[in-house]
Amino acid sequence: MTPILHLDQVCFGYVRRPVLDGVEMQLLRGEFVALIGPNGAGKTTLLQCLSGVLAPRSGQIRINGIDLAADPLMAKRQLGMTVDPVRLPELLTGRECLQLFAGARGLHGVPDSTQVLCDALSLTSMLDHPVAEYSLGMRQKLGVALGLLGEPALLVLDEPLNGLDPASAYVLKHHLQALCRERGTTVLLATHSLDVAERFIDRALLLVEGRLRRSWDRSELDEIRRDPERSLEQAMVQALA
Numbered sequence: 178m179t180p181i182l183h184l185d186q187v188c189f190g191y192v193r194r195p196v197l198d199g200v201e202m203q204l205l206r207g208e209f210v211a212l213i214g215p216n217g218a219g220k221t222t223l224l225q226c227l228s229g230v231l232a233p234r235s236g237q238i239r240i241n242g243i244d245l246a247a248d249p250l251m252a253k254r255q256l257g258m259t260v261d262p263v264r265l266p267e268l269l270t271g272r273e274c275l276q277l278f279a280g281a282r283g284l285h286g287v288p289d290s291t292q293v294l295c296d297a298l299s300l301t302s303m304l305d306h307p308v309a310e311y312s313l314g315m316r317q318k319l320g321v322a323l324g325l326l327g328e329p330a331l332l333v334l335d336e337p338l339n340g341l342d343p344a345s346a347y348v349l350k351h352h353l354q355a356l357c358r359e360r361g362t363t364v365l366l367a368t369h370s371l372d373v374a375e376r377f378i379d380r381a382l383l384l385v386e387g388r389l390r391r392s393w394d395r396s397e398l399d400e401i402r403r404d405p406e407r408s409l410e411q412a413m414v415q416a417l418a
């Protein structure tokens with residue numbers, strides 16, 4: 178089966194600073210994968226490379242078999258990425274943002290699934306207000322709804338639970354899990370919320386100084402979950418030692 182995401186020796190650096198150093202990764206359909214690692218490890222940079230925001234210095238990224246550098250439009254059609262709350266257009270309403278993104282994705286209007294998600298996240302009552310009036314949590318919810326628009330095959334989420342109240346975080350986690358299980362969506366979630374990750378994911382990947390240092394597959398995570406003395410947080414600290 179073609180992996181939905183394939184990274185082959187991806188390297189990236191800012192002017193004087195190498196950040197990603199030969200990252201190799203394959204994600205399969207329906208997998209819920211957490212990307213974990215210390216501050217500055219390169220998680221956001223990696224997500225920005227695979228969503229086409231940054232261009233790697235070398236290496237190849239294929240989304241559903243399509244080379245991102247060779248055919249970016251086609252490759253990015255398979256991918257949805259949450260919008261950073263600080264990058265949302267302040268003067269537009271939430272609904273206008275959704276309509277704009279729906280148009281950019283080639284959809285005829287905002288799909289019902291997005292409206293259902295906005296209802297579940299208690300965002301609907303704010304959709305006709307300008308983004309400038311949104312709290313951090315409301316912005317985060319809108320950024321998530323924009324990323325999930327049209328239910329693309331690959332979802333890339335950078336700390337989507339930041340600022341969400343417990344009820345909304347619960348809704349979002351279960352929504353993502355249902356997408357993976359019922360629709361075969363693949364989710365790559367960069368997060369520091371290891372307790373959350375541990376309960377929901379199929380696999381964890383540890384990025385350290387721009388390299389994938391360790392991964393935990395489903396059976397290893399099941400073992401951690403079964404043992405009250407163990408946690409993914411503890412396993413990560415040991416892997417960093």
Ligand SMILES: Nc1ncnc2c1ncn2[C@@H]1O[C@H](COP(=O)(O)OP(=O)(O)OP(=O)(O)O)[C@@H](O)[C@H]1O
Pocket residue numbers: 191192194196214215216217218219220221222223
């Ligand atoms: N625009 C930039 N210019 C120069 N260096 C940058 C820039 N953005 C990020 N970096 C550097 O790239 C490295 C990786 O940053 P990145 O944001 O990808 O890490 P991260 O793993 O997402 O961290 P965190 O967990 O703190 O969010 C860091 O050393 C950071 O200082």
